[in-house]
Amino acid sequence: MRIPTAALFAKRQARTPQNEAEVPFQEILPLRLKNTVSGKADSGSDVACLQEMSVLFACLKENDFVEKMCHKEITQFKRCYKVYMDRKATAKETINKGIVTPGKELNYKQLNKYMRRFPNPE
Amino acid sequence: MNNFVRTFLPRLVAVRQMSAYPKHYVEPIFTREAQLAAKEQDEYNKLLHVPTKATKNDESLSVFYNPIVQKVINYMTYGGNKKLARELFDKSMECVKRTQIERINLGKLEDATADPYALLLQAIENSRPLLQLTAIKRGGVTYQVPVPITEKRSYFLAMKWLLEAAREKERKVHFPEKFAWEILDAAYGQGRVIKKKNDLHRQAESNRAYAHYRWS
Numbered sequence: 326m327r328i329p330t331a332a333l334f335a336k337r338q339a340r341t342p343q344n345e346a347e348v349p350f351q352e353i354l355p356l357r358l359k360n361t362v363s364g365k366a367d368s369g370s371d372v373a374c375l376q377e378m379s380v381l382f383a384c385l386k387e388n389d390f391v392e393k394m395c396h397k398e399i400t401q402f403k404r405c406y407k408v409y410m411d412r413k414a415t416a417k418e419t420i421n422k423g424i425v426t427p428g429k430e431l432n433y434k435q436l437n438k439y440m441r442r443f444p445n446p447e
Numbered sequence: 448m449n450n451f452v453r454t455f456l457p458r459l460v461a462v463r464q465m466s467a468y469p470k471h472y473v474e475p476i477f478t479r480e481a482q483l484a485a486k487e488q489d490e491y492n493k494l495l496h497v498p499t500k501a502t503k504n505d506e507s508l509s510v511f512y513n514p515i516v517q518k519v520i521n522y523m524t525y526g527g528n529k530k531l532a533r534e535l536f537d538k539s540m541e542c543v544k545r546t547q548i549e550r551i552n553l554g555k556l557e558d559a560t561a562d563p564y565a566l567l568l569q570a571i572e573n574s575r576p577l578l579q580l581t582a583i584k585r586g587g588v589t590y591q592v593p594v595p596i597t598e599k600r601s602y603f604l605a606m607k608w609l610l611e612a613a614r615e616k617e618r619k620v621h622f623p624e625k626f627a628w629e630i631l632d633a634a635y636g637q638g639r640v641i642k643k644k645n646d647l648h649r650q651a652e653s654n655r656a657y658a659h660y661r662w663s
Contacts, residue, residue: 390648399577
């Protein structure tokens with residue numbers, strides 16, 4: 326018969342808590358926030374125009390991949406991607422200019438510039 | 448100052464020697480339409496006194512100038528031999544025109560154009576893909592993910608496919624001839640290049656479930 330493990334160890338005493346003096350706290354990383362943020366999160370996902378793409382695929386499949394029949398869907402898809410790319414380009418341009426405007430939507434470069442002005446006390 | 452730097456500190460300071468124009472030089476506006484469009488706006492007066500780069504030697508405002516045609520010739524060029532590419536291109540244009548005129552005279556086609564340049568542009572326009580597939584690795588498996596395509600790249604792919612199809616031929620057939628056939632086929636929405644494009648679209652459609660995988 327299989328004995329449950331909990332029953333086997335039930336008689337043993339509970340572990341004694343550690344002595345706090347014997348285990349001093351080590352500050353491995355400094356216990357305060359850095360004055361910088363990394364730019365990794367800002368790269369974001371590149372997924373754009375998924376809706377338009379699925380509409381286009383549906384149309385193409387229905388019409389046996391004849392593009393003439395899906396003129397509207399094709400133009401919409403192309404326009405969507407163009408708008409997306411344009412917006413990306415302008416966003417990049419503003420980042421590279423490095424102008425800091427106070428507000429909620431700051432990218433990492435602007436944030437770093439801002440935080441350099443008000444650093445954490447050492 | 449620069450001379451001093453070059454003679455006394457040859458390796459320590461990087462000097463941009465190969466750039467022909469300083470950065471403040473602007474690109475020339477060489478086409479008639481672009482010039483007129485610039486004149487409409489205030490931009491034109493600004494450009495009057497700004498140093499401008501020279502026009503490239505294959506760009507002109509001639510009626511025979513077409514940027515896409517120039518691109519085709521550039522993509523055809525092999526090993527820097529543009530002269531040969533231009534000759535082959537002209538020959539294939541002649542071939543397109545001859546076959547087209549022959550077909551028109553035989554009464555096979557109704558109200559068709561015999562302008563080879565128009566046919567070439569039509570062929571390129573017909574073979575442009577709407578999307579492309581990029582390989583993205585997720586969890587050890589490579590997925591072919593459909594991704595939208597920029598206008599420039601779609602033109603590039605269309606021309607590349609046309610030229611690839613033309614180069615894949617028997618040894619006895621000459622390039623201009625084969626290229627002309629491919630152009631004519633593609634201009635009428637048939638042939639291998641159009642099939643290649645449709646195959647790509649089909650594959651993209653069957654891989655549509657992976658479309659949200661892209662991130663790069």
